[in-house]
Structure formats: C-alpha cells, structure tokens
Amino acid sequence: MRFDVIIIGGGAAGLFCAIQAGKRERKTLVIEHNSEVGRKILISGGGRCNFTNKEVSANNFISQNPHFCKSALARYTPQDFIELVKSYKIQFYEKKLGQLFCKESSRQIVEMLLSECQKAKVEFRLSCEVKEVEKDENFIIQTNQGVFESESLVIATGGLSFPKIGATDFGYKIARQFGLRIVETRPSLVPLIFTNQNFSKLAGVSIDSIVKTRKREFRENILFTHRGLSGPAILQISNYWHKEKSISIDLLPENDALEVLEKNANSKQNLDNFLGKYLPNRFAESFAQNNKPINQISKKEREKIAESLNNWQVLFNETEGYHKAEVTLGGIDTNELSSQTMESKRVKGLYFIGEVVDVTGWLGGYNFQWAWSSGFACGESV
Ligand SMILES: Cc1cc2nc3c(=O)[nH]c(=O)nc-3n(C[C@H](O)[C@H](O)[C@H](O)COP(=O)(O)OP(=O)(O)OC[C@H]3O[C@@H](n4cnc5c(N)ncnc54)[C@H](O)[C@@H]3O)c2cc1C
Incomplete structure (x- = not known):
C-alpha cells in the first residue's frame, strides 16, 4: 500500500x-x-x-x-x-x-x-x-x-x-x-474563569464592551457565565491573556462614566435606575450594591464607580479548558x-x-x- x-x-x-x-x-x-x-x-x-x-x-x-x-x-x-x-x-x-x-x-x-x-x-x-x-x-x-x-x-x-x-x-x-x-x-478562544470574584447571579447578561490587554483590544460583547466571562470579546482576548495579568474592561465604551455621573450629580434618581439607562438592568442592580440616589454619592465614590465602569480590572485564574476552547x-x-x-x-x-x-x-x-x-x-x- x-x-x-x-x-x-x-x-x-x-x-x-x-x-x-x-x-x-x-x-x-x-x-x-x-x-x-x-x-x-x-x-x-x-x-x-x-x-x-x-x-x-x-x-x-x-x-x-x-x-x-x-x-x-x-x-x-x-x-x-x-x-x-x-x-x-x-x-x-x-x-x-x-x-x-x-x-x-x-x-x-x-x-x-x-x-x-x-x-x-x-x-x-x-x-x-x-x-x-x-x-x-x-x-x-x-x-x-x-x-x-x-x-x-x-x-x-x-x-x-x-x-x-x-x-x-x-x-x-x-x-x-x-x-x-x-x-x-x-486552550484559547475560550471562556475565562474569575480568580476570586463571583458574579454567578449575572450569568447570561451580555454587555457591549471594549476588552483590553496591553497589546490588544477588542470591542464586542462580553457574557457573564456561572464562573467567569465569555462572549466574543473575551474569546478574542483569551488569545492574549496571561494568568498573572489583569484584563481591562470598559463596560461603557460610548460614554465617559465620570462625565455622565458629574453631569447628574444633583439627580435624585437611584444609581441602579440611572445605570439602567446605559447597561442591562440585572447588571445595574447588582453593580449598585449600596444603592442610593446619585446626589447622596460623594465625589470620591463617583470617581470609583466611574473607574470600575470604564476600566474594570479583572483577574482570571484559568480558562474553561480544551473541552470549551475553539x-x-x-x-x-x-x-x-x-x-x-x-x-x-x-x-x-x-x-x-x-x-x-x-x-x-x-x-x-x-x-x-x-x-x-x-x-x-x-x-x-x-
Ligand atoms: C466548536 C468549534 C467551532 C469553531 N468554529 C470555527 C469557525 O466558525 N471558523 C473558524 O475559522 N474556525 C473555527 N474553529 C476552529 C477550526 O475548526 C480549527 O482551527 C480548524 O478546524 C483546524 O483545522 P485542522 O485541519 O488543523 O484541524 P481539525 O479540523 O481539528 O482536523 C484534525 C483531524 O485530525 C483527526 N485526528 C486527530 N488525531 C488523529 C489521529 N491520531 N489519527 C487520525 N486522525 C486524527 C481529527 O479527528 C480531525 O478530523 C472552531 C473550533 C471549534 C472547536
């Protein structure tokens, strides 16, 4: 033969x-x-x-x-x-x-x-x-x-x-x-698992985001899973991810969160309702843990909130492995x-x-x- x-x-x-x-x-x-x-x-x-x-x-x-x-x-x-x-x-x-x-x-x-x-x-x-x-x-x-x-x-x-x-x-x-x-x-083109965060109650929530490492950035959706994040933006960045390095996620790519919050600093609207205008409600509710009207949030707190919306630093421990990797x-x-x-x-x-x-x-x-x-x-x- x-x-x-x-x-x-x-x-x-x-x-x-x-x-x-x-x-x-x-x-x-x-x-x-x-x-x-x-x-x-x-x-x-x-x-x-x-x-x-x-x-x-x-x-x-x-x-x-x-x-x-x-x-x-x-x-x-x-x-x-x-x-x-x-x-x-x-x-x-x-x-x-x-x-x-x-x-x-x-x-x-x-x-x-x-x-x-x-x-x-x-x-x-x-x-x-x-x-x-x-x-x-x-x-x-x-x-x-x-x-x-x-x-x-x-x-x-x-x-x-x-x-x-x-x-x-x-x-x-x-x-x-x-x-x-x-x-x-x-494994790559693969969902990533959080190091020490738990957002399992957000599983299924998808947000248009910019996801960045020092070398690359991708703008597509991220998707919360039971153990971490998936969605096209995360799969893309998984090619460039390194265990000890955090990934930066901008959850509001169309907006400067601080500018938006400052403009509304006197608003009596609760933070979750306010964020619900820009982000999925389930996320907004979970994010605004100590929910209160925006006019009761200090400038320092507003800055912190804005930073976590435009520049959320996430550490992942591992990937979901070869059985889920493309x-x-x-x-x-x-x-x-x-x-x-x-x-x-x-x-x-x-x-x-x-x-x-x-x-x-x-x-x-x-x-x-x-x-x-x-x-x-x-x-x-x-
Ligand atoms: C779920 C999923 C979806 C994907 N979707 C896309 C997509 O839409 N677009 C895209 O560009 N890429 C996609 N990919 C990636 C793409 O499928 C692969 O990169 C591509 O198939 C690689 O081609 P390949 O021929 O090198 O390997 P494969 O297509 O994996 O082929 C390897 C072949 O070798 C055979 N084989 C393995 N070991 C042995 C052995 N010991 N003896 C004999 N035969 C063996 C396997 O059975 C297989 O048939 C996807 C991957 C997955 C897992």
Whole structure:
C-alpha cells in the first residue's frame, strides 16, 4: 500500500492539502481515526461554518514568529476560497466584521471538500488508528488497517480542543519523535474563569464592551457565565491573556462614566435606575450594591464607580479548558518549518499544517483560512 503522499487527519487542513496534492496527480491517502472526516467543520460556526474572513492578514494571528503565516496566506487567499464556495453555489453571508458564514449548513463545506477530493482521486481510510510511524527511505505507517508507505507524510491532526469529537495530541507526539520543538500549548478562544470574584447571579447578561490587554483590544460583547466571562470579546482576548495579568474592561465604551455621573450629580434618581439607562438592568442592580440616589454619592465614590465602569480590572485564574476552547494556542515551532511549504527543516518529507502548527487565528474565520492556506502551500509541494 504505497502512496506518494499520506495525510494523517481528515480535517480542514488535511482535506485541503489532499485536494491540491491529488490535483497534481500525486497518489494521496487521507488517514482519519473518526468514522467520518471534517467533524470540526460540521460543528463550527454554530453549524454554519464561518469559513473565512473578508480581511485576513498576519495581524490576525498569534505565533512566536508573526511573519511565518504571510507566505501561505498570500498564496491562497480568502478570495480564492470564496470563489471555490461560489463555484459550488453555496449561499453565504457576512455576519459581522467580515466573517463569512454558510446560509444553510456547514455540511455544504464538507461536501464541497469531499467532492473536490473525489475529483482529485484522493483515497481515504476512515476509523483508521495509527499505531506507529517510522522513517526509512520512505515513511512507514503502521495502522489497524495495515501498513502504508509514502514519500511524503503530512501531519494535519489539529490541536487539542474539543477532545469529544476526536482531537488528540498525535501531532505533537510525532513532532517529539522526530526531534522538532514545540511551543507550549494552551486552550484559547475560550471562556475565562474569575480568580476570586463571583458574579454567578449575572450569568447570561451580555454587555457591549471594549476588552483590553496591553497589546490588544477588542470591542464586542462580553457574557457573564456561572464562573467567569465569555462572549466574543473575551474569546478574542483569551488569545492574549496571561494568568498573572489583569484584563481591562470598559463596560461603557460610548460614554465617559465620570462625565455622565458629574453631569447628574444633583439627580435624585437611584444609581441602579440611572445605570439602567446605559447597561442591562440585572447588571445595574447588582453593580449598585449600596444603592442610593446619585446626589447622596460623594465625589470620591463617583470617581470609583466611574473607574470600575470604564476600566474594570479583572483577574482570571484559568480558562474553561480544551473541552470549551475553539483552538489550541502554540504548537509546532514555526522555526522548524519552511513557511513556503510547511516541510520540516530537519526531516525531509515530513510536513505539519493547520492548527497543530504554532499559528493561531482570531475568532472570525481566520483559523479556517489558515487551514486552507497552509494546506494549499503544503499540497503544492508534497
Ligand atoms: C466548536 C468549534 C467551532 C469553531 N468554529 C470555527 C469557525 O466558525 N471558523 C473558524 O475559522 N474556525 C473555527 N474553529 C476552529 C477550526 O475548526 C480549527 O482551527 C480548524 O478546524 C483546524 O483545522 P485542522 O485541519 O488543523 O484541524 P481539525 O479540523 O481539528 O482536523 C484534525 C483531524 O485530525 C483527526 N485526528 C486527530 N488525531 C488523529 C489521529 N491520531 N489519527 C487520525 N486522525 C486524527 C481529527 O479527528 C480531525 O478530523 C472552531 C473550533 C471549534 C472547536
């Protein structure tokens, strides 16, 4: 069972790479341990797959080498993927901030990829467990379905997030086996858990906010959960969060809270009712713990209130973990790979693509674009 190219992992990056390799008439096999390919694509974007973003640049990615992703992103762009989606007459729309979603279902994207694979004569082994990988002249892959051999081996097994749909540490194990460095991994695009605050009674409250670290800021909604915060703004900032550093949250991005309070310093209105004009009532009530009319609040207290509304400093202890994270931050050190082809600099013929590599995108279609672009770059080279 000899192939030119074996790809382990039939997710977004693996399938895309297989299509390009197959089109070049490379005899290509995809090995997937699930009974179907593309499970993560199916559940992505709430079942509608945010398959790319209209505006993608290296700025939307986190990596120890921020330049690494540039070449692949330039060679296979969002527009290229949009053209492919259009050619299959898949209806899509922009939800917000350039994020493109299927109108009907993510399944259309998987079907499109499978149809392209079929055209490119890609072969599949599903429910196939890899037991061992060795390299002689070629790669020898021992599985529960027999032994396969190939000239090129592509690792496209993704990150650690969502283990319940088949995520494994296989890619990192192979990297270690062949002596490649790995940038420490952790869950990301993930809800965060408060260090020592409890706002569980606010669970479900959502507020348009600006969320900041020293490096980055995002303006979108935050969402109170039973243990901490979630919502798009928090998922975005989780890519930049560090345990010991607080995150600043501006709960009133349209207003200078102190200015608003000063203008109303003589008002007899209770603080909770007053804040209810700007913020959800449940939040306003809980925030105004020692509720009283504004004209009975001292200047010093007003300053403190304003500071906690425009610059709430929040410490988080940990994330909700891989079972709730959309991606894995870190991965195969990009210094180990060619940015043109994704091939290992140490081991000829060994490639890593997609999320297993230390390139992590923002929320909003960027992670799939990285999967398509890195898969394409590799598929052109294997
Ligand atoms: C709930 C959720 C929603 C998301 N929504 C979006 C979105 O809308 N837009 C976006 O851009 N990104 C989204 N992402 C992130 C995106 O899905 C991933 O970044 C992307 O799928 C990574 O592609 P990949 O091919 O590298 O890995 P995956 O798509 O994870 O594919 C890896 C494949 O390898 C297989 N595999 C793993 N281990 C083995 C093994 N040992 N042997 C054989 N096969 C193996 C897996 O079963 C899987 O099929 C979402 C992620 C999650 C968890």
